[in-house]
Amino acid sequence: MTDPIRVLLVDDQELIRVGFRMVLEAESDIVVVGEAGDGSSAISQAGALHPDVVLMDIRMPGLDGIAATEAIVRRHQSTRVLVLTTFDLDEYAFGAIRAGASGFLLKDAQRHELTSAVRAVHRGDAALSPRITRMLLEHISPGLGSSASDAVVDPAVGLIATLTDRERDVFLAIGRGQTNAEIAETLYVSESTVKTHVGRVLAKLGARDRIHAVILAHRLHYVGDAATSEQTPPAL
Numbered sequence: 001m002t003d004p005i006r007v008l009l010v011d012d013q014e015l016i017r018v019g020f021r022m023v024l025e026a027e028s029d030i031v032v033v034g035e036a037g038d039g040s041s042a043i044s045q046a047g048a049l050h051p052d053v054v055l056m057d058i059r060m061p062g063l064d065g066i067a068a069t070e071a072i073v074r075r076h077q078s079t080r081v082l083v084l085t086t087f088d089l090d091e092y093a094f095g096a097i098r099a100g101a102s103g104f105l106l107k108d109a110q111r112h113e114l115t116s117a118v119r120a121v122h123r124g125d126a127a128l129s130p131r132i133t134r135m136l137l138e139h140i141s142p143g144l145g146s147s148a149s150d151a152v153v154d155p156a157v158g159l160i161a162t163l164t165d166r167e168r169d170v171f172l173a174i175g176r177g178q179t180n181a182e183i184a185e186t187l188y189v190s191e192s193t194v195k196t197h198v199g200r201v202l203a204k205l206g207a208r209d210r211i212h213a214v215i216l217a218h219r220l221h222y223v224g225d226a227a228t229s230e231q232t233p234p235a236l
Helices: 014-025 039-049 065-075 091-099 111-123 130-143 149-153 156-160 165-175 180-187 191-205 210-219
Strands: 005-010 030-036 053-057 080-085 103-106
Touching: 005 014, 005 039, 005 111, 014 030, 014 111, 030 039, 030 111, 039 053, 039 065, 053 065, 053 111, 065 080, 065 091, 080 091, 080 111, 091 103, 103 111, 156 191, 165 180, 165 191, 165 210, 180 191, 191 210
Parallel strands: 005 030, 005 053, 053 080, 080 103
Antiparallel strands: none
């Protein structure tokens, strides 16, 4: 058997933590290893407990979730942060994505959405629906560059040139917001093969996770919309 996914719950409302704990601990492959009520405590707990996934609230007294996310991501490369937010247009949640979070989840998410998001982040998928991905990209678009010519001088173009043809196919699929299962079906390969390719793509591009690969794909104009674009990658 594989080890259970170790989760740290961070929220300033105890009742919310209790609710999430009850849902997560009902799953055989997930265990809650600790709780924190503010950002400072979250950083300390992450250092002491080494969780696989941190469920991170944003608006908390003292140190907020954005600063805590940035610190945890910087200090613990193997820990993934899944942001909790009340509103899907919460600018604070987007700030946490910028800080290194691997996705975000609405606090009113259904039971299966919560557990699926935790598992997705843990295995390296992005916990973002196509709708949320589009909103994320719209939110950060001023910093992405406004024309295809911007991609020519982007140093990441040189990194993309190191990808094999198959890895470039996978990178494009990631940019469109596809999961490993969807990529496997599209490319007619196994999910384990896709997982290997994804790992190589992220390593070669210096991207921490899929969200940052999605942002890179849009910054370089490989795709125009993470869910619907059929644009062909520019020749390198």
